[in-house]
Amino acid sequence: MTRTLLKGAAILSMDPSVGDHRRGDVLVDNGVLAHVGPPIEAVDCEIVDASDAIVMPGLIDAHRHLWYAGIRGDDMNATIFDLYTGSWGKLAAAFTPEDVYAFTRAGIANALDSGITTLFDWCHVINTPEHAEAAVQAHQEMRMRAVFGYGESMTQKLSPVLSDAESWRHATQLRERHFASDDARLTMALALPGLDLSTPETTRTDIAAARAMNVPMSFHLGVPMGPPPNLSIKRLVEYGLLGSDMSFAHCCNTTAEEFRMLADHGGHAISCPSCDASLNLGASPSRRMRENGLAPCFGADAVSAGSGDLFEEARLGLCIERSDYGLDRFARGEAVVAHGDRITTRQALEAVTSVAAHSCWLGDRVGTLTPGKRADLILLRASDSNLWPASNLLDTVVSSAHCGNVDAVMIDGDFVKRDGSLVGVDTAAIRADLVHARDRLYAAADYDGIEPTLARLGSQPSGH
Numbered sequence: 001m002t003r004t005l006l007k008g009a010a011i012l013s014m015d016p017s018v019g020d021h022r023r024g025d026v027l028v029d030n031g032v033l034a035h036v037g038p039p040i041e042a043v044d045c046e047i048v049d050a051s052d053a054i055v056m057p058g059l060i061d062a063h064r065h066l067w068y069a070g071i072r073g074d075d076m077n078a079t080i081f082d083l084y085t086g087s088w089g090k091l092a093a094a095f096t097p098e099d100v101y102a103f104t105r106a107g108i109a110n111a112l113d114s115g116i117t118t119l120f121d122w123c124h125v126i127n128t129p130e131h132a133e134a135a136v137q138a139h140q141e142m143r144m145r146a147v148f149g150y151g152e153s154m155t156q157k158l159s160p161v162l163s164d165a166e167s168w169r170h171a172t173q174l175r176e177r178h179f180a181s182d183d184a185r186l187t188m189a190l191a192l193p194g195l196d197l198s199t200p201e202t203t204r205t206d207i208a209a210a211r212a213m214n215v216p217m218s219f220h221l222g223v224p225m226g227p228p229p230n231l232s233i234k235r236l237v238e239y240g241l242l243g244s245d246m247s248f249a250h251c252c253n254t255t256a257e258e259f260r261m262l263a264d265h266g267g268h269a270i271s272c273p274s275c276d277a278s279l280n281l282g283a284s285p286s287r288r289m290r291e292n293g294l295a296p297c298f299g300a301d302a303v304s305a306g307s308g309d310l311f312e313e314a315r316l317g318l319c320i321e322r323s324d325y326g327l328d329r330f331a332r333g334e335a336v337v338a339h340g341d342r343i344t345t346r347q348a349l350e351a352v353t354s355v356a357a358h359s360c361w362l363g364d365r366v367g368t369l370t371p372g373k374r375a376d377l378i379l380l381r382a383s384d385s386n387l388w389p390a391s392n393l394l395d396t397v398v399s400s401a402h403c404g405n406v407d408a409v410m411i412d413g414d415f416v417k418r419d420g421s422l423v424g425v426d427t428a429a430i431r432a433d434l435v436h437a438r439d440r441l442y443a444a445a446d447y448d449g450i451e452p453t454l455a456r457l458g459s460q461p462s463g464h
Helices: 066-071 087-094 097-113 129-141 165-178 200-213 232-238 256-264 273-278 286-291 310-331 345-350 354-359 393-400 427-445 452-457
Strands: 003-011 021-029 032-037 046-049 053-057 059-064 116-123 145-150 186-192 217-221 246-250 268-270 377-381 406-411 414-418
Touching (some): 003 032, 053 393, 059 354, 066 116, 066 427, 087 427, 097 129, 097 406, 097 427, 116 129, 116 186, 116 406, 129 145, 129 165, 165 186, 232 256, 256 286, 273 310, 286 310, 310 345, 310 393
Parallel strands (some): 003 053, 059 116, 116 145, 145 186, 186 217
Antiparallel strands (some): 021 032, 053 377, 377 406, 406 414
């Protein structure tokens, strides 16, 4: 049995019943949070001096494509339409299982290093069953809590998405071999095209497959804005298919009525602030979510068009919604004179902790520092100058924290990062494998890694 006492920390529990503490202790007993709050005395445990740390729940990314890890930044000048001829059309179809393994493993290492303890890996580059096996192998080797979203192949994504019962045979086999326990660190879902990208018949087949496997499912939805909304959530209600086992990412043109329907059915919606803005997918949905019964949830989506830093997503999500709120009132000749119904800093941080945990169907296990939950937590260096003097703990974290402040990470009570470095992870080898896979992929796809988006669009780089 392993017991660890984090002594003298500033504590952001994200649990209203536990509260936040200027100085307190966190006791971890055999992977479980045993005490969170005022100082205590404990025996038979390792005592860690946390007096210069802010202890908080590990960050949770409810929507991320780990397979983008090797093409970081490649789509920063793209819109979603450019992806069809770029990172999707050229690169994704050329992925080998070895590439998926290298990119996924590197993405997990980066996430852990950044203080992310749980993520939903929306893997839609499963060009063959071997690609799925390679991704799962990477997850099994790295100590992150994750939901593996088994998706379609990129060759399917670039054409009308059709499937039948046979399409999910391998997913069913994978579920039986690797995901037998729903209490395990690694669980499974299906990452489905849904009504925005497929037919009602195929969508019915896909949903039936997920429910036969007893796994939740996630969909891309509501992008880009411009054309009339597909009203996919409303149609799912009409077909009698919408349920609490569903989450929907992006939702830029999802209507208020649909969000109310989703809330009524216990489903989940996820905004991806940086990628939604960078790729011009549309307006932030978080205000519509809040006004119609859903708590905002923020995901990083893809490091090809964002940093992957969830502190940044929380901050950007808050700022975009507040900007929209103000512009709406200014347009009516009104001033913003009180907080009113603006998104709060606590809601922004919940969007990448407690709410995100529920969006991954893990809210009973992680997302808050609540005694009895799994000990997934992070320690931020309060001694870093950007966090001085941390007078208001929560507002300091939301306004100023970044992934570089993460000094330590615990998952299931074990340190996976300590004193600023990942534990038991050969980061040099992971980076070397990533670079090798990236170079092979670029060569196979005849893809220019230097300003690739500008080259595709026929533009010239600005500057001298």
